[in-house]
Amino acid sequence: MSVIIVFLFVVAGFAGWWLSHQGLMSKPWLEQGLAGDVVALNRSTLPTAKIGLGVFLAVVGCLFALFTSAYFMRMAVPDWQPLPLPRLLWLNTGVLVLSSIALQCTSVAARRGQIDTVRLGLATAGLTALAFLIGQLMAWRQLTADGYLLASNPANSFFYLITGIHGLHILGGLVGLGRTTTSAWTGARPERVRLGVELCAMYWHFLLFVWLAIFALLAGWAATFVDICRLLLT
């Protein structure tokens, strides 16, 4: 459970930083009228949707941290036989990186108001993300064809489970991306498109980060890293 504890420490760090700006030491019973400075700290200047997405990403992060925790705990049982990762995953990783870069460029273009670039970027991001999903499915098929079935070993079970959940998150993101793309094409207000693009970019970068982390986990590098940490600590 150490991974989730570390993750929660990070969340707690954010929460603590935020709380420290909320005047926890103030004495509300003495303050009447509009309390001058405190009011300005009232809420974040970020758009509400971004804060909402941020909170959601914390929940998603928690989910994957828990899967990782479970992975490490189950890995310690002797029947664990790591499965060889298909080479295809490297290609998929590249495609997902491309998707993320495309959205980053789109977000820059949206800030500058270049609607054509925005449309192009959104389409690229959507297609590459779709390609990633297809690539993942092909990797699954390749593994099943080689006899690495879901239930034959816990390492396989975890592989299918974690990549599956990640894929579902990408799929959900594609719904949001689809809506943003439609609004970019049908000529919605530019600030609306821009917000949509920025939200998509944020989500995509996060899922890319998650993918890199679980790729490292499934390939076994994360375990090596954890072993080194453990050695350093003991």
Add this chain to the structure above:
Amino acid sequence: MVDITPADGIPPAEVAEVELYHPHSWWTKYIFSQDAKVIAVQYSATATGIGLVALVLSWLMRLQLGFPGTFNFITPEAYYQFITMHGMIMVIYLLTALFLGGFGNYLIPLMVGARDMVFPYVNMLSYWIYLLAVLVLVSSFFAPGGPTGAGWTLYPPQAIMSGTPGGQDWGIILMLSSLILFIIGFTMGGLNYVVTVLQGRTRGMTMMRLPLTVWGIFTATVMALLAFPALFVASVMMLLDRVLGTSFFMPAISELGQQLAHNGGSPILFQHLFWFFGHPEVYIVALPAFGIVSDLISTHARKNIFGYRMMVWAIVGIGALSFVVWAHHMYVSGMHPYFGFFFATTTLIIAIPTAIKVYNWVLTLWRGDIHLTIPMLFALAFIVTFVNGGLTGLFLGNVVVDVPLSDTMFVVAHFHMVMGVAPILVVFGAIYHWYPKVTGRMLDETLGRFHFWVTFLGAYLIFFPMHYLGLMGVPRRYAELTDMTIMTESARHLNSFISIMAFIVGFAQMVFLFNLIWSIRHGREAGGNPWRATTLEWQTPQTPPAHGNFGKNLPIVYRWAYDYSVPGAKEDFIPQNMPGSFGPSREPT
């Protein structure tokens, strides 16, 4: 009034009406409504409905325990199914949904001075997914083999084996699916509650001016958002074990002489995941109760809450600490003694912020102008009950005491006191307190007092003797106790007595339900602010508040939520949105 220049971070004084979704038909106004208040009522009604099912299940269990052998239809299998469904429904589908989905939806926007939740559409989806989860859960009663009988903790391997009711039938599958749906739905709602508190507050409403109710619900929601994923992960993995034959939790095991295909899985892993959710869950239910009870006590004792700052810190502290105590539910799982020591320590440390809260409630009452209204009675009952349940918690938090008591009725008595009776008392108090705002009418006073005394005294008569049974060694989870040497004549009489009290208390809840329905039409007109309270929900132009809550202009907040009996003020309460400064400062620094 001080003139303030608009700056970043200061919300606009007027929120244009166009931002709100306007319902066009009866369907979108009352059924597929995006108004948090309607969603709150939907959540509460659904939770109450499924809660009634759980109440009936507890009666059936008590029938079996109190009068063993009399009722032939209660087989051991059925008894396990009753236990499981009763626990799961009460903890998750009733209490969590009622506190966060019900009270959270109704009170957060009104108390922070917002027109609605920040994402009303997602909020609506949240309710409908919750309803779906409840329907899936209910459907398991009608599935072949009946609902799961694995115990509310659903421990593998027994949960998905043929010896357990529903283990190899539909029961466990529907249970896990329902949990997964619930968590998805809750996450949608939870995002709303958190972000509305962060971003939806009106002018002048700093975090430190929020009523403690909002602090409690807010912190509980943050915890729930971080804790429920653990249950999600556990449910998904167990579902795969059951349906696709993986071995996440299933060790090599044989069943009816047959070796199963599972191999090497770790049941302890499930316990870790489950309790990583399960312990915060206790406080997910308790923190909103803490917050609400603070407001009830302050309002009905006409006195500012004692130690507001400390109350906020304690809520946050309890929230944080509750994530590092989960393994105290697993002392009997054979853990390393140092782990036990660590978790016992963290568990006992939680007593400190909790005790601070209890002291502050009592000190708020001290020399207050206590009105023994029904909400106040429930609040007082809560304090007593919570202290009681908390004290037995100190017993069970210690490994050496927990190990012998773990499988006895003592544990049942403990957690029913602390997370069953105590929060439910707050739920009742809160309903008597806010019902006038929701419907515009008061609940009937006589029926209310009857309900209170029967519930409060009755709950003690149920659960207090159970502690003694537990100390005698009467085990929990047993459908049939008659032949055990522990079950002396007196113990058997006590068991029958507990059962009879359970029926009486359950009957009182029917009276309460009748009161709820009857008073919608026949209750006394309440007016906008019957309790003469300070918080914003009582200052709305209409009662019940219209869609959009506050008329044309949002309220501006000038003070904290607890200006009661301020010296020099004309009335004994000053609403949060009343400008001006009154009286000398009441607490020396």
